[in-house]
Amino acid sequence: xxxxxxxxxxxxxxxxxxxxxxxxxxxxxxxxxxxxxxxxxxxxxxxxxxxxxxxxxxxxxxxxxxxxxxxxxxxxxxxxxxxxxxxxxxxxxxxxxxxxxxxxxxxxxxxxxxxxxxxxxxxxxxxxxxxxxxxxxxxxxxxxxxxxxxxxxxxxxxxxxxxxxxxxxxxxxxxxxxxxxxxxxxxxxxxxxxxxxxxxxxxxxxxxxxxxxxxxxxxxxxxxxxxxxxxxxxxxxxxxxxxxxxxxxxxxxxxxxxxxxxxxxxxxxxxxxxxxxxxxxxxxxxxxxxxxxxxxxxxxxxxxxxxxxx
Numbered sequence: 001x002x003x004x005x006x007x008x009x010x011x012x013x014x015x016x017x018x019x020x021x022x023x024x025x026x027x028x029x030x031x032x033x034x035x036x037x038x039x040x041x042x043x044x045x046x047x048x049x050x051x052x053x054x055x056x057x058x059x060x061x062x063x064x065x066x067x068x069x070x071x072x073x074x075x076x077x078x079x080x081x082x083x084x085x086x087x088x089x090x091x092x093x094x095x096x097x098x099x100x101x102x103x104x105x106x107x108x109x110x111x112x113x114x115x116x117x118x119x120x121x122x123x124x125x126x127x128x129x130x131x132x133x134x135x136x137x138x139x140x141x142x143x144x145x146x147x148x149x150x151x152x153x154x155x156x157x158x159x160x161x162x163x164x165x166x167x168x169x170x171x172x173x174x175x176x177x178x179x180x181x182x183x184x185x186x187x188x189x190x191x192x193x194x195x196x197x198x199x200x201x202x203x204x205x206x207x208x209x210x211x212x213x214x215x216x217x218x219x220x221x222x223x224x225x226x227x228x229x230x231x232x233x234x235x236x237x238x239x240x241x242x243x244x245x246x247x248x249x250x251x252x253x254x255x256x257x258x259x260x261x262x263x264x265x266x267x268x269x270x271x272x273x274x275x276x277x278x279x280x281x282x283x284x285x286x287x288x289x290x291x292x293x294x295x296x297x298x299x300x301x302x303x304x305x306x307x308x309x310x
Contacts, residue, residue: 003308004107004116005043006100007031011121014093016085017077021254021291022122022135030119030287033297034304042308044113048100048120050092055102056138058146059173061130068094068137080132094122094137097286101144104284105239109152115275115283117244117304123288125167125243126195134165134195140286141243142173148239149182158237160228160271161187162220162264163245163288164255166198166208170243175203184235186228188220190248190257207231213256217263220248224270232274239282240275246290246299254291261295261302268306281310 012024034040056065071078072091079085097120104116124141126134141159148154159174161167166189174183184205189198191210198208209223232240250258275283285307290296 002042002044002113003304004046004104004113005034005040005119005304006046006048006103006116007119008048008096008100010089010092010096011048013089014122015087016135020085025293026290026296027119027121029293029297030300033301037301039301039305039308043304046103046107048096048118049103050095051098051102051138051143055143055147056098058150059129059139059142064130068132080137084132084135084137086137090122090137096120097122097124098138098140098143101140101241101284101286102147105144105148105152108239108282108284114281114310115307116285117307118284118286119300120287123245124169124286125161125163125245125288126165126169128169128172133169136169139169139173141241142170144284144286145174145183145241154238156182156184156235156237157239157241158232158235159183159185159241159243161185161189161243161245162248162267163243164190164248164252164257165194165245165289166191167243168195168197171198171202171206175206180205184231184237186231188223190215190255193256211257214258216250216258217260220259220263221266224267229270229274236278237274239279239284240271242271242283242285243288244285244303245288246296249290249292249295249299251295252290252292261299264299265302265306268303272306272310283307
């Protein structure tokens with residue numbers, strides 16, 4: 001058994017214009033740190049497939065998916081929202097990013113891998129059922145969760161989100177009554193901060209832990225121990241999916257939290273213990289934010305090294 005590392009060169013071709021923080025260099029940094037650490041040689045490296053329209057429409061409104069496909073440019077840029085732009089390669093990249101999670105689920109359920117990390121972009125957790133936002137077109141973690149439930153016969157999956165920003169799109173999807181007995185989402189995030197959500201009255205399957213700016217790894221660890229773990233133990237997930245944002249790192253100036261890579265490694269090991277107890281070790285982790293290239297690369301290595309230690 002091993003850890004799959006799922007990525008694709010198409011994810012490097014999506015870009016949103018000069019100076020945009022969600023840029024190809026982010027993924028370059030992750031890949032380079034994985035290689036220079038020697039970790040990449042220990043992983044099962046796979047190419048992400050293209051998610052189908054059927055895959056995307058399990059969680060997104062059909063009209064929304066059609067709109068994204070129809071508006072994909074053949075040249076230049078198309079502005080979807082103030083932060084989110086398509087170039088001629090964006091649609092393929094977004095489909096690869098969503099498809100990576102599907103492949104991760106397939107690899108684990110077939111017994112070919114113990115767990116998987118998807119090094120992909122664009123990120124996904126801000127994309128709602130019918131709206132792109134915050135650099136995100138399709139909700140990659142949502143697509144993977146719905147695939148595991150609807151196509152692989154699982155009854156319960158947990159989504160863990162430790163990005164500095166609240167995963168409003170994922171919450172929007174899985175707060176719907178039809179998912180509430182099947183999906184548990186636990187998260188922490190900086191608040192007040194973009195997108196300004198996560199503190200309103202949540203659905204019963206949502207565990208949101210807002211953290212004030214300046215909070216460090218001690219606060220994150222308390223959130224996991226005091227709020228995430230009791231909910232996860234009660235829910236008994238059959239698979240754990242992680243929205244792995246590394247922009248809560250203290251060197252990432254797009255956020256205001258103060259985690260370090262050791263915190264990401266510790267959280268990963270705690271989640272591995274949950275997966276070992278309830279999920280037959282099944283974890284699919286998907287890259288979300290992280291905009292300081294060095295901190296992103298080091299944090300991703302710490303996270304994947306822990307995954308690969310099982």
